[in-house]
Amino acid sequence: MGGPLRAMSKADVMIRVGINGYGTIGKRVADAVAAQDDMQIVGVTKTSPSFGCDLAVRKGYPLFCTFDDAERIAAFGQAGYECHGGLSDMLSVCDVVIDCSPGKVGAQNLEIYRQSGVKSIFQGGEKHALTGLSYTSSANHAENLGADCTRVVSCNTTGLSRTLVPLQEHCLEAGGISVNCVMIRRAADPGDSGKGPINAIKPVLKVPSHHGPDVMTVRNDIDITSLAVAVPTTIMHVHAITVTLPQGHGLSTESILDMWKNTPRVLIMNGANTRITSTAEVMELARDIGRTWGDLHEIFVWEDGVSLQGDTLYYFQAIHQESDVIPENVDAIRALMDSESDWKASAAKTDSAIARFNGL
Numbered sequence: 001m002g003g004p005l006r007a008m009s010k011a012d013v014m015i016r017v018g019i020n021g022y023g024t025i026g027k028r029v030a031d032a033v034a035a036q037d038d039m040q041i042v043g044v045t046k047t048s049p050s051f052g053c054d055l056a057v058r059k060g061y062p063l064f065c066t067f068d069d070a071e072r073i074a075a076f077g078q079a080g081y082e083c084h085g086g087l088s089d090m091l092s093v094c095d096v097v098i099d100c101s102p103g104k105v106g107a108q109n110l111e112i113y114r115q116s117g118v119k120s121i122f123q124g125g126e127k128h129a130l131t132g133l134s135y136t137s138s139a140n141h142a143e144n145l146g147a148d149c150t151r152v153v154s155c156n157t158t159g160l161s162r163t164l165v166p167l168q169e170h171c172l173e174a175g176g177i178s179v180n181c182v183m184i185r186r187a188a189d190p191g192d193s194g195k196g197p198i199n200a201i202k203p204v205l206k207v208p209s210h211h212g213p214d215v216m217t218v219r220n221d222i223d224i225t226s227l228a229v230a231v232p233t234t235i236m237h238v239h240a241i242t243v244t245l246p247q248g249h250g251l252s253t254e255s256i257l258d259m260w261k262n263t264p265r266v267l268i269m270n271g272a273n274t275r276i277t278s279t280a281e282v283m284e285l286a287r288d289i290g291r292t293w294g295d296l297h298e299i300f301v302w303e304d305g306v307s308l309q310g311d312t313l314y315y316f317q318a319i320h321q322e323s324d325v326i327p328e329n330v331d332a333i334r335a336l337m338d339s340e341s342d343w344k345a346s347a348a349k350t351d352s353a354i355a356r357f358n359g360l
């Protein structure tokens with residue numbers, strides 16, 4: 001799906017990136033992009049003056065209004081913020097825009113991006129049908145090379161892909177894997193005050209849930225289905241996963257753990273030895289690591305919760321919903337700009353730059 005929009009040429013030094021929607025995901029993607037030596041943030045948008053503008057100003061990101069409306073742009077100046085114009089002004093200085101607007105809102109922006117000649121990356125709150133192409137670094141970086149627009153899949157789909165894709169690649173010749181998973185979902189992000197449940201377990205009654213099948217938008221040969229429940233926590237999702245391996249797979253619990261230890265952005269730790277027995281301790285570990293906002297880009301797998309019994313593999317993994325997709329957005333920029341064709345090379349570059357940015 002190569003396209004006519006601004007592709008990277010050898011003469012280009014830095015990929016110019018704009019963020020439309022500077023909220024939970026947008027502010028994190030902005031920092032991850034700013035950390036890279038081959039891309040720069042040329043602007044972020046806010047709908048109106050609010051405390052998030054202060055963060056953009058402190059980071060030195062040029063602030064734009066989400067809309068081109070003169071009155072709304074003027075409101076920023078009246079509140080004491082320097083606003084560089086509306087969305088069209090930001091798009092005029094971008095090679096690629098990362099749409100981090102609320103779920104289902106981004107869809108209305110695609111035509112605006114196309115008309116501006118800017119490549120675009122959407123988030124998991126949009127449907128695959130919007131772009132006809134989705135993205136996960138480990139699953140289909142190559143398929144996205146040179147594309148005009150794509151969708152970085154949701155935090156849950158990203159988490160499932162990280163551990164399932166290497167398993168599928170190993171088992172492909174023997175017939176491939178078959179997956180059932182239960183998604184135990186956080187009720188709301190920590191910054192949300194309007195969502196619940198606060199004292200209930202809420203099953204998603206649309207069966208199967210969309211999470212498993214969404215993996216097939218990036219890896220359509222994985223046979224997968226899922227159920228989901230929302231629980232009263234704000235900090236992480238947990239997946240309980242059952243994988244049927246094909247006969248002749250040749251794997252053991254130990255070799256599967258080794259496979260994941262060698263997979264970028266998967267973190268394996270033993271719960272009993274480390275006393276990391278719940279998402280609370282995983283998040284405390286993430287805060288200790290020192291990334292901004294206590295983020296954990298890696299998918300956390302409990303070593304002692306992994307067990308291969310016959311041809312059936314059981315495991316649990318925890319997903320930091322606000323941050324596992326962040327490095328994926330950076331890799332997706334390189335895919336669309338066709339500036340790095342090897343996903344592992346991109347992932348290594350992305351992750352080491354983020355680590356340096358956080359002084360680690």
Ligand SMILES: NC(=O)c1ccc[n+]([C@@H]2O[C@H](COP(=O)([O-])OP(=O)(O)OC[C@H]3O[C@@H](n4cnc5c(N)ncnc54)[C@H](OP(=O)(O)O)[C@@H]3O)[C@@H](O)[C@H]2O)c1
Nearest residue numbers: 021022023024025046047100101102103123125155321322
């Ligand atoms: N949060 C997660 O855990 C998570 C994980 C993975 C993927 N995602 C996906 O990422 C996307 C963004 O989610 P989020 O959690 O970052 O949402 P969020 O925290 O609500 O941030 C969205 C931002 O976009 C701004 N905005 C509102 N309307 C807009 C419009 N028409 N155009 C551009 N920006 C607009 C919002 O308002 P202001 O400018 O007024 O602040 C806000 O800053 C969604 O597709 C979501 O499904 C979220």
